[in-house]
Amino acid sequence: MTSAGMKRMTPYMFLAPAAAIMAVGLLYPIGYMVYASFLDWNPSQLISEAEGVGLRNYASLLGDASFLESTAVTLKFSTIVVVTEMVVGVGLALLLDRNIRGVSVLRTIFILPMMIAPIVVGLMWRYMYHPSVGIFNQTLKGWGLEPVPWLSDADWALASIIIADIWQWTPFIFILALAALQSLPRSALEAARIDGASGWQQIVHIKLPLMMPVLVVTGLLRLIDSFKVLEVILVMTNGGPGLSTEILSLRIARTASEFRELGVAAAMSNYLLLILLALTVIMFVYNKVVDAREAAVRQAAEEA
Amino acid sequence: MFMIAKRVAATAAALSLAAGAASLSLAAGAAMANPYEPYKGTTLVVNFPAHPHYHAVMKVLPEFTKETGIKVEVDLLQYLKMREKQTLELTKRKGDYDLIAYVVFSKADYVYADQLENLARFFMNPKLADPKYDPDDLITGYVENIGVVGGKKGYLPGPLDSVYGIPFGSETSVFGYRKDIFEKHGLKVPETYDELLDLVCKIPELEPGMGGLASRAASGHQASHAFLLHLAPLGGRVFDDNWNPTINNAAGVAAAKALKKIVDCGPEGAKTFAFAEAGNAFLQGKTAMFLDTTVFASSVEDPKKSKIVGKVGWALHPKGVRRGSQTGGFGIAIPKNAQNKEAAFLLMQWLTSRHGDKLVALAGGNPSRYSTHADADVNAKYPYMKTFGEALKYADPDWRPIIPVWGKINADLGTTLSKVLTEGLDPQEALDGVAARTKAIMEEAGYYTWQ
Known part of the structure; x- marks a missing residue:
C-alpha cells in the first residue's frame, strides 16, 4: 500500500474498534428485535423454528384495542409526568440555587427518592396506598374524610402511579437544572441586576433561556424514561384495574411472558421505539431551528 | 453462572x-x-x-x-x-x-x-x-x-x-367460614349458590366493618380465577365441545354477577385483592367467609399469620346447578x-x-x-x-381449558372482568366482548380448521 493510501486509511483503522463494538452491542440486538417482529415466535421454540408472518404482527396490533388503550395510557402518563416534573424540578432548583446554611444537606435529601430501587419504591407506595392500613387513608380517616380508592378505581389508580413517579423522578430534573443554573455566566446575571431587573425578570428573561438547551435534553431523557417505566407500576397495580394503568412496557412484558407471543412483543417494542425516535427527531429539529434563529439574530446584530 | x-x-x-x-x-x-x-x-x-x-x-x-x-x-x-x-x-x-x-x-x-x-x-x-x-x-x-x-x-x-x-x-376449592360469627347470628352454612350470595351481603349488615366473602379480584389472572371458580358450579364452560366460546351465555353472566356481588360486599379494598390479600383479609378477621384453594387451610391454623385460629369451619364448595370445585x-x-x-x-x-x-x-x-x-x-x-x-370427589378437571392460547384469553378475561368490577361495565356486554375476541384468537390458532 502506498503511504498516501495508508494515511487515508488511518482514521478508519482507529474508528474500527468503536464501530465493531457498536455493531455488536447496539445494532445486533436491535436487528434481532426487528427480525423477531416478523415472526410468529413462541418462547418454547428456537428462533430458527419460528414461522415468518411478514407484517402481520404490526397490522394486527393496529386493530388491537388493548394495545391502543395501552398506548393512550402511556402517552397520558408520560405527558402529565414529564410536564409536572419539569415544572416542579426546575422550580425547586431555582429556589435552592443560593447560599443558605445547610443547602447541601437539603439537596442530598431531595435526590434520595431517585436512588431507591424501583421495586422498593413500588412496594412502599403500594403500602402507603393500601385501602385500610395505608398512611393516606389512615390520615384521611383521622381527619374525618372519606377514604380514597387509590389503586382500586381506574382514574385514581392512574393518578396514584403518576404521583409516585413524580415523587421518584422530580429529583432527577432538579439536580440537572441546578447544575445548569450554577454554570450560568455570572456576567449576564450581574448585568441584569445592575440594570435593575427583578428576581422574576431575571428568571424569565435570563436564567430560563440560558438553561434551555440543558432543560430540553433533560426533558427528553425523562420522556424516554417515562415511556419505559415498568417496575414501579408492575408492583403497584400490575396494570389494573382493567387496563387503566397498563403502560406499553408492561403490555410488552405481559405479551412476552403471559401470552407467549415474542413476535408481537417485538413488534410492540418497535412501535415504542418509533414513537421515541419521532419525539427525539422533533426535539432535535426544534433545537436546530432555535440555534439557526439565534445565529441569524446575532448576525443581524453584528451587521447593524 | x-x-x-x-x-x-x-x-x-x-x-x-x-x-x-x-x-x-x-x-x-x-x-x-x-x-x-x-x-x-x-x-x-x-x-x-x-x-x-x-x-x-x-x-x-x-x-x-x-x-x-x-x-x-x-x-x-x-x-x-x-x-x-x-x-x-x-x-x-x-x-x-x-x-x-x-x-x-x-x-x-x-x-x-x-x-x-x-x-x-x-x-x-x-x-x-x-x-x-x-x-x-x-x-x-x-x-x-x-x-x-x-x-x-x-x-x-x-x-x-x-x-x-x-x-x-x-388443590381444589373449599368453603371456609367463621364458626363464631355464624353461631352468633344463627346463620346456616350455605350449600347452594343462592344461599351463599344471600349471605355475602347480609354479613356486612350484621357485622359492621366486616366483609362477606374474601375473593380475588385484581385485574388479570386473579379476577379470571375468581370468575371461573363460580362458572363451573353455575353450569358454565369457557368452550363447548367444538371450541366455540360459551362464556357469554346465561351461566357466564350469572357467574360474573355473582363475582361482582361478592366483591361489592367484600372487605375494604376488595377490588384489587390478589390471592394473598384476599387470604389475609380472612386471616385478619375482616371477612366471615372464604372460598378458594385448600392450600390456604394450613395458614388459618398458624397463629403467626392468623387471628382466627380455631374459629374456622370448612365445607364443600357450594352447589349451583351442579357441584364443581376447581382443580x-x-x-x-x-x-x-x-x-x-x-x-x-x-x-x-x-x-x-x-x-x-x-x-x-x-x-x-x-x-x-x-x-x-x-x-x-x-x-x-x-x-x-x-x-x-x-x-x-367433585373436583372438576375441565373447569378451565388448558390450551397454549389460554394465557392470552385468561388475561383478556381478567382485565375485562376487572372493568366490570371497578368501572361498572355491564357483565353481558363484557363477556360478549371476551367471547368475540376469544373466537378470533382460537380462529388464528387454528382450532376451527376442521369445521
Missing part, C-alpha cells in the same frame, strides 16, 4: 463419593437390594415454587436424602414467574433442572413443545418403578387435570392419552433435557408415594392421594382433611 459453578462442585463431590461407594458395595456384596444404590451421591437440581405445599416439601427432603443417599438442591421461585424461567431452561440443549414443578396451565405448553419426558418410560423400567406405588390411589381429578394429555380436547383423558406429570401440591396447583415432571432423569424419577416417585405424600401432608402440604386424606394421623393433626377428601 453461580448455579453452574455449584453444580460442578457438586458433581465432583458426587464422583468421589460414588467411587468410594462402589468399592464399599463390592466388599459388602449384593446381600440387600437397594434400588437407590446406583444413584447414591447424585445431586438433583429441582425447581419448586415458593408455595405452602413446597415449604412443607422442603422439610421432608432431608428424609429422602437420608433414605436414598440422593441429594437435592432446590431452586425456589415465585409461582407465576416459574413458567418464564422454565421456558428458558427447557429450550436449552442441556438443562439445569432434573425435576420441575409446573403450574397446571404450563402442561399444554411444555408437552406441545415436546419438552417433558413421557413417564411411561420410567414406570416400565423394573429397576426404577416401585411395584407398591399404587397409582389408583392418586386423586383422579388431579391426575386428569395435571398429568394427562392427549385425550379429549387434547388436554383431558381419553383412550389415547399419556402421562407426563404427577400431581403434587394440587389446579402443581404437578412435577422430568424435563427432556434433564441430566439425571432416573434419579429424578426416583425422587418424584418417592415424593408422590403413599409414604412421601403422608410425610408432606404431616408437614403441612396438600396430599394428592385418597389414602392420605383418610389417614388417621393426618386427620388427627389437620381435622379438615376429611372434608377436603369429600370435596375432591
